Amino acid sequence: MISKKKYSSFELYLRLLNEARPFWAHIGALCCITLLSTPLSLLIPLPLKIAVDSVIGSHPMPAFLMPLVPKAINSSPNGTLTFVVMLIIFIALFTGLQRLGTLLLRIYIGEKLTLAFRTKLFDHVQRLSVSYHDARGTADSVYRIQNDALAIQWIAVDGTIPFIASAATVAGMTYITAMLDWQLAAVAIAVSPILYLGARTFNPRLRDHWCNATNHENSAFSVVQEVLSALRVVKAFGQEERERERFVRHSSESLLARVRAAWSEGGYDVLIGVTTATGTAIVLFLGVQHVQAGTLTLGALMLVTSYLAQLFGPLASLSEMTSRTQRSLSSAERAFLLLDQTPDVVEKKHGVPLAHAEGAVTFRNVCFAYDREHPVLHDISLEIGERTRVGIMGMTGAGKSTLVSLLTRFYEPTQGQILLDGVDLRDYKLADLRHQFGIVLQESVLFSTTIAENIAYARPDASEHEIIEAAKSANAHEFVARLPDGYATLVGERGMQLSGGERQRIALARAFLKNAPILILDEPTSSIDLKTEKEIMEVMERLSIGRTVFIIAHRLSTLKRCDVLLGIEHGRVAFIRSDVSKAIGDPSVFVAPHTHPLSREEKFGG
Numbered sequence: 001m002i003s004k005k006k007y008s009s010f011e012l013y014l015r016l017l018n019e020a021r022p023f024w025a026h027i028g029a030l031c032c033i034t035l036l037s038t039p040l041s042l043l044i045p046l047p048l049k050i051a052v053d054s055v056i057g058s059h060p061m062p063a064f065l066m067p068l069v070p071k072a073i074n075s076s077p078n079g080t081l082t083f084v085v086m087l088i089i090f091i092a093l094f095t096g097l098q099r100l101g102t103l104l105l106r107i108y109i110g111e112k113l114t115l116a117f118r119t120k121l122f123d124h125v126q127r128l129s130v131s132y133h134d135a136r137g138t139a140d141s142v143y144r145i146q147n148d149a150l151a152i153q154w155i156a157v158d159g160t161i162p163f164i165a166s167a168a169t170v171a172g173m174t175y176i177t178a179m180l181d182w183q184l185a186a187v188a189i190a191v192s193p194i195l196y197l198g199a200r201t202f203n204p205r206l207r208d209h210w211c212n213a214t215n216h217e218n219s220a221f222s223v224v225q226e227v228l229s230a231l232r233v234v235k236a237f238g239q240e241e242r243e244r245e246r247f248v249r250h251s252s253e254s255l256l257a258r259v260r261a262a263w264s265e266g267g268y269d270v271l272i273g274v275t276t277a278t279g280t281a282i283v284l285f286l287g288v289q290h291v292q293a294g295t296l297t298l299g300a301l302m303l304v305t306s307y308l309a310q311l312f313g314p315l316a317s318l319s320e321m322t323s324r325t326q327r328s329l330s331s332a333e334r335a336f337l338l339l340d341q342t343p344d345v346v347e348k349k350h351g352v353p354l355a356h357a358e359g360a361v362t363f364r365n366v367c368f369a370y371d372r373e374h375p376v377l378h379d380i381s382l383e384i385g386e387r388t389r390v391g392i393m394g395m396t397g398a399g400k401s402t403l404v405s406l407l408t409r410f411y412e413p414t415q416g417q418i419l420l421d422g423v424d425l426r427d428y429k430l431a432d433l434r435h436q437f438g439i440v441l442q443e444s445v446l447f448s449t450t451i452a453e454n455i456a457y458a459r460p461d462a463s464e465h466e467i468i469e470a471a472k473s474a475n476a477h478e479f480v481a482r483l484p485d486g487y488a489t490l491v492g493e494r495g496m497q498l499s500g501g502e503r504q505r506i507a508l509a510r511a512f513l514k515n516a517p518i519l520i521l522d523e524p525t526s527s528i529d530l531k532t533e534k535e536i537m538e539v540m541e542r543l544s545i546g547r548t549v550f551i552i553a554h555r556l557s558t559l560k561r562c563d564v565l566l567g568i569e570h571g572r573v574a575f576i577r578s579d580v581s582k583a584i585g586d587p588s589v590f591v592a593p594h595t596h597p598l599s600r601e602e603k604f605g606g
Contacts, residue, residue, distance in 0.1 A: 009207075012332050013155065019117055020156040023109055027156065030105045034165040036098045042172050043091050045306035047084045053299035055081050106161070110153040118149040121338060129344035130410040131370060139222035144338050148214070151332035159325055173307040180300045181290060184283050188308060191279040194271075202268040206261055206326035213257035214330055220250035261327075283308055345409050351429035357436040358421050359386035359517045359548030361407065366416035368402060376402050377571045380416070384564070389549040391559035394568035400552045403568065404520050407550070408437050438511035438543075442523035444503040446495030451480055452487035454495070454506055458514035466513060474509035474539050476502070501536070508539050519549045524558070533557070 053059040073079035125141045178185035227243045290296035361384045369375040376399045392400050418425045456462045471477040483489045495503045567574040
């Protein structure tokens with residue numbers, strides 16, 4: 001299960017910025033272009049001041065403009081007016097170019113950041129143990145990768161950089177206002193502590209509300225995924241209305257959490273509105289008095305009030321920014337909780353390479369439990385020689401599939417050892433180990449792509465000739481050749497455009513192409529008719545030649561050509577029989593499978 005650890009906002013900011021480290025140069029460039037908005041914002045009200053003070057009135061132009069404006073223009077009201085008009089167009093042009101550059105770079109960096117973060121999450125999810133996905137399901141991970149990963153874009157690009165630019169603009173406006181009238185600047189600054197205290201009060205509430213909303217939204221998403229993946233079952237039992245109610249229940253919880261977040265956001269918005277309005281009113285009151293007293297020109301007052309509008313504007317929208325930031329932080333926390341989840345199956349740093357295994361497998365006192373309360377396997381000890389065909393039988397839930405899953409290190413034994421060719425599985429490189437196994441499951445797993453690509457999934461670099469030969473070996477070539485698009489036929493989601501027998505043959509062709517020394521067949525014929533079973537049995541017989549094979553089956557016909565019959569009951573080895581034909585004909589083996597209890601390690605095959 002994912003840890004319930006809570007991160008502080010500071011920790012989340014640090015981790016997000018660390019994730020953005022490869023893009024710091026790009027972010028720096030974006031920050032520089034964004035900061036150009038500061039001088040442009042400071043220039044926007046300047047033409048109005050010049051028009052009022054220097055065209056309508058008789059005051060000179062601002063001192064910093066005097067060296068830049070020809071004397072002929074400065075000495076004439078019409079010339080000054082022309083300069084004001086040109087200055088307005090100049091400011092508008094450069095402001096538009098700056099915004100365009102900022103927009104393009106912001107979108108590019110934001111999408112690259114999100115893609116990199118999603119890729120990291122996806123890679124990590126693939127490396128997490130099967131037990132994690134068994135416990136959490138897939139919808140939770142999908143939601144975190146697709147939705148929660150967006151937090152990095154908002155924090156690193158859409159939130160932080162505009163905040164820096166706004167801070168620079170506020171500092172510049174405050175400085176100029178202070179030069180014109182320090183009292184008005186003091187009033188403008190005085191509202192900041194009130195807004196800061198308001199943010200400190202409302203931020204924790206907003207983050208909790210958004211965290212709850214996201215969790216319930218994730219649950220609703222899980223319902224949708226479960227229903228669509230099992231739509232035939234839902235329709236068969238007529239449970240559409242029940243699933244609709246389940247979806248609405250989780251969605252309603254998310255809605256309520258969002259309403260609570262909106263309530264907190266609205267309260268903060270009222271605080272900001274009243275505070276900024278009070279500051280504006282005081283500035284206007286004092287400013288008018290200073291104009292009447294002659295200590296401030298009318299144009300300077302208009303400049304100050306214009307700056308205050310630009311200063312208080314971002315502050316007025318601070319509630320929305322705060323809400324979005326807290327929502328992003330809650331999403332970032334969920335994403336990092338996923339990244340912090342450690343796999344149960346860990347590869348050694350200097351694992352033993354394995355090119356091609358001989359196929360000898362040994363279990364030494366192996367125990368396994370998904371959790372402490374539910375042990376699955378107890379003290380399994382046996383030795384299987386290379387190129388031995390092992391039939392595994394037992395009641396449903398006895399631990400048969402778990403046993404072979406330990407071979408591929410989908411799970412780790414809680415006690416004991418499993419050896420391949422005399423070496424502990426945990427000592428091998430994980431990728432090398434899994435390359436030694438060809439697996440055909442009860443429900444063949446096909447991807448939503450072509451038949452050729454599904455067969456070549458075992459070896460993506462396989463040639464067309466090799467793919468066809470593998471299909472022929474699996475008795476799949478004939479039906480594939482009859483399809484309109486042949487090997488380019490799309491199989492649909494989970495291969496549902498093909499029949500069960502056809503899907504199984506594609507899976508067998510994939511195993512032929514992989515040509516692994518160890519083969520695991522987990523109920524390969526349980527969901528097909530007897531005629532198709534006979535054909536697939538012939539294929540499996542060819543596929544088994546020269547390999548160590550583990551076959552899990554309930555049908556006795558599937559096991560009759562095995563070298564060893566292994567019975568599993570309640571997670572223990574109930575019997576091992578090498579006289580398979582005789583054992584299959586012995587009804588006591590299947591009624592009370594205790595004919596050969598094990599108290600020592602047994603060896604078969606080889």
